[in-house]
Amino acid sequence: MKALASKLGIGTLVVFFVVFLGGxxxxxxGMSIKAPIDILAYEPSLFPExxxxxxxxxxxxxxxxxxxxxxxxxxxxxxxxxxxxxVVVPAYFFARNKGFFSKxxxxxxxxxxxxxxxxxxxxxxxALQRINLIxxxxxxxxxxxxxxxxxxxxxxxxxVLSIPRELEDAARVxxxxxxxxxxxxxxxxxxxxxxxxxxxTFINVWNEFFFALVLLxxxxxxxxxxxxxxxxxxxxxxxxxxxxxxxxxxxLPSIGLFALIQKxxxxxxxxxxxxx
Amino acid sequence: MSKVKKQSLVAQEPLIILLSTxxxxxxxxxxxxxxxLGALTSLTDLELSYVIQWNFVGLENFGSALSDxxxxxxxxxxxxWALSVTVLAMILGFTLALLIExxxxxxxxxxxxxxxxxxxxxxxxxxxxxxxxNPNSGPITGYLRKxxxxxxxxxxxxxxNTALPTVIVIGAWLSLPVVTISxxxxxxxxxREMIEAALxxxxxxxxxxRLLIIPQLRPIIxxxxxxxxxxxxxxxxxxxxxxxxxxxxxxxLPGLFVYEESFRYGNFGYAAALGMIITIALVIILxxxxxxxxxxxxxx
Numbered sequence: 288m289k290a291l292a293s294k295l296g297i298g299t300l301v302v303f304f305v306v307f308l309g310g311x312x313x314x315x316x317g318m319s320i321k322a323p324i325d326i327l328a329y330e331p332s333l334f335p336e337x338x339x340x341x342x343x344x345x346x347x348x349x350x351x352x353x354x355x356x357x358x359x360x361x362x363x364x365x366x367x368x369x370x371x372x373x374v375v376v377p378a379y380f381f382a383r384n385k386g387f388f389s390k391x392x393x394x395x396x397x398x399x400x401x402x403x404x405x406x407x408x409x410x411x412x413x414a415l416q417r418i419n420l421i422x423x424x425x426x427x428x429x430x431x432x433x434x435x436x437x438x439x440x441x442x443x444x445x446x447v448l449s450i451p452r453e454l455e456d457a458a459r460v461x462x463x464x465x466x467x468x469x470x471x472x473x474x475x476x477x478x479x480x481x482x483x484x485x486x487x488t489f490i491n492v493w494n495e496f497f498f499a500l501v502l503l504x505x506x507x508x509x510x511x512x513x514x515x516x517x518x519x520x521x522x523x524x525x526x527x528x529x530x531x532x533x534x535x536x537x538x539l540p541s542i543g544l545f546a547l548i549q550k551x552x553x554x555x556x557x558x559x560x561x562x563x
Numbered sequence: 564m565s566k567v568k569k570q571s572l573v574a575q576e577p578l579i580i581l582l583s584t585x586x587x588x589x590x591x592x593x594x595x596x597x598x599x600l601g602a603l604t605s606l607t608d609l610e611l612s613y614v615i616q617w618n619f620v621g622l623e624n625f626g627s628a629l630s631d632x633x634x635x636x637x638x639x640x641x642x643x644w645a646l647s648v649t650v651l652a653m654i655l656g657f658t659l660a661l662l663i664e665x666x667x668x669x670x671x672x673x674x675x676x677x678x679x680x681x682x683x684x685x686x687x688x689x690x691x692x693x694x695x696x697n698p699n700s701g702p703i704t705g706y707l708r709k710x711x712x713x714x715x716x717x718x719x720x721x722x723x724n725t726a727l728p729t730v731i732v733i734g735a736w737l738s739l740p741v742v743t744i745s746x747x748x749x750x751x752x753x754x755r756e757m758i759e760a761a762l763x764x765x766x767x768x769x770x771x772x773r774l775l776i777i778p779q780l781r782p783i784i785x786x787x788x789x790x791x792x793x794x795x796x797x798x799x800x801x802x803x804x805x806x807x808x809x810x811x812x813x814x815x816l817p818g819l820f821v822y823e824e825s826f827r828y829g830n831f832g833y834a835a836a837l838g839m840i841i842t843i844a845l846v847i848i849l850x851x852x853x854x855x856x857x858x859x860x861x862x863x
Contacts, residue, residue: 297662301669304659307736308676311691314702318694331705377583388583401793401845402594405821406838409831410600411593413615433593436586494684496800501826512686516804519690527694534690538683545682549675 318531319343326527339528346533354507355514356536362424362510363492366431370488371481373432374439379473381440382447392440399437408501415502427502431492439484446480447473479551486548490541511537605836611829624836633812634820634837640727641817641841645795648734649788655735656742656787663743664750674747681740685800692733693805696720720806726813730802737801738794742787749783750776782856789852793845817841 313333318326322339325332346352381392411430412421420426450473458472496512503509509517515530515537523530605624609617628634659677663670680688698704698718707715719729753776761771777784799818802808808815821841825834 300658300662301673304655304662304673305669305676308673308680308739310702311695311736312679314695315691326700328700330709331700331702333702373586377586380580380583397849399594401842401849402598403797403838403842403845404799405797405818405825406601406835406842407594407597409604409825409835409838410597413831414597429593433589490682494682494687496684496686496803497822500803501822512684512800515684515690516686519693519804523690524693524697527697527700530690531694534687538687541682541684542679545679549678 315531315534318527319535321528321531323528342528342532343536345526345529346536349529351506351509351514352511352518352533352536355509355511358508359493359511360540362428362431363489365424366428366435366492367485367489369428369432370435370439371485374436374443374484375474375477375481376469378440378443379447379469382444383452392444396437396441404497408498412501422503422505422508424508427498430498430502431495434498435488435491439488442487443477443480443484446477446483450476483548483551486544490545493541601835602839604832605839607832609832609835611825611831617832620832624833625840627833628836628840634817636812637815637817637820638841638844640813640815641796643727644731644734644798644814644816645792647731648738648795649791651731651735652738652742652791653784653787656739657746659739659743660746660750663747677743678740680737681744685737685798686804688733688737689801689804692736693720696729721810723811723813726806726810730805730814733805734795734798734801738791742791745783745787746780749780753779785852785855789848792848796841796845 317332317334319342320338320340321335321342322337325335325339381389415421415426415430420429454476455468455472458468463471494512495510496516499510499513503513515533518530518533606619606621607617608620608624609615659673663674663677695701695703696719703719704715707713714725717725719725757775757779758771761775766774796816797818798816799822802814802816803819803822806814808819817837821834821837824830824837
């Protein structure tokens with residue numbers, strides 16, 4: 288009897304979590320293929336009887352979604368490229384060096400979590416304004432690179448720690464130079480880690496809202512989250528179908544990329560912390 | 564000799580330090596320096612206009628902030644929001660992690676569902692929940708209406724009494740992936756032998772939870788609580804898009820308040836002081852966390 292009760296309890300919990308976490312995605316997907324008349328039906332259903340794909344062409348034709356999509360691709364790709372290049376050597380250094388700098392890194396990562404964006408944005412805004420980088424992609428990209436650096440560094444450091452140190456010492460003893468060790472021993476082994484860091488950075492930048500909101504104002508330059516937020520505020524509640532379609536389009540790249548690294552990311556998320 | 568063995572040979576390469584320092588210097592320049600400048604701005608009456616001019620006003624901004632009832636109210640809402648979201652996300656995330664760790668047929672699907680919201684922008688989460696909660700076309704009010712439950716006739720997001728609790732649930736939904744992944748990783752670090760030994764000793768499930776699992780997870784629990792309170796207190800995008808602080812200021816988080824003060828009204832000096840007050844509060848939380856962590860380490 289008790290066993291049955293606990294089975295029932297667990298079953299209820301599983302159903303609750305599946306609906307709570309998965310339901311919103313399904314509803315969005317359903318909305319994106321509903322005709323206006325289905326959306327306003329008195330008894331809402333998850334998926335309509337007749338899918339209405341015109342929402343997707345509506346979303347693509349109007350509301351600047353395509354342009355914002357391309358803007359976001361550009362900004363995310365360039366930021367990711369810079370971070371991926373900048374992060375390799377320092378991540379290696381912090382993984383292998385157990386001295387003062389390494390300890391400071393942990394503190395810095397922690398402190399960077401409290402850096403109140405609302406406070407640093409003011410001097411940052413004034414400085415970028417002074418050098419004419421407001422409303423420009425270079426200004427936004429600089430901010431993205433710096434903001435994402437601490438965690439990317441931390442993540443990659445975890446991957447370096449999983450490379451046996453004997454490998455590089457052996458190469459070293461065999462007479463390889465530092466550059467050769469990095470290029471021929473570390474980098475090939477670090478490729479999976481680099482992919483995780485790159486995808487992670489890309490998704491973070493792809494989704495970012497606050498800095499883009501403050502630093503971009505030209506309607507031609509808006510990123511996808513800004514454009515979607517504007518769409519919702521302006522007319523989206525009256526055109527849920529097209530809004531849902533645009534949202535599905537916006538989700539595809541980040542979900543697709545995330546699916547690639549999902550397992551590795553979950554496994555390594557705390558690797559740095561656990562391995563110390 | 565032993566010291567050389569401990570340190571990697573390569574890590575002592577001067578080139579590596581040379582390559583790392585400019586990066587660190589650059590980051591300090593764009594993250595630490597602005598924080599200091601922001602702190603200094605809070606002592607001025609700087610306003611956003613065509614000419615940048617400012618006077619030193621000392622702690623005047625802080626005085627005004629602490630007697631600004633709108634800010635204090637926003638701070639109070641922020642505290643309720645951050646604490647409630649954290650507690651709810653911790654409970655849900657822990658339950659979810661335990662379910663996934665059972666490794667039954669439902670575990671893979673739960674794991675995927677638990678991590679995927681992480682890949683979404685707060686803006687997109689806001690749009691999805693706006694649709695779910697829409698009083699005319701959303702399923703939530705739809706089902707409440709169908710089964711004649713309370714709440715069927717109110718718009719949960721726009722009603723003065725239900726707005727904050729509603730966005731707290733959405734905030735927990737958004738926080739769930741990080742909490743769940745962290746708990747999953749931490750659960751894996753508990754040695755299986757310990758659990759097996761406890762099983763042989765004939766402990767009940769609740770005893771194992773109370774005496775074994777929770778004490779083992781204490782470090783990760785304190786870390787997650789501290790970080791989630793900090794992250795959520797600074798939260799912006801979700802609420803900005805979903806309610807923009809409404810209805811009647813019931814969801815007006817401090818992040819929104821500072822944003823409006825600086826970029827809508829241009830009161831940079833005052834906004835910086837508000838930012839400083841928030842930072843000090845968060846640093847205190849961080850300090851408590853570091854202190855408890857050190858104490859735990861000493862005990863261990």
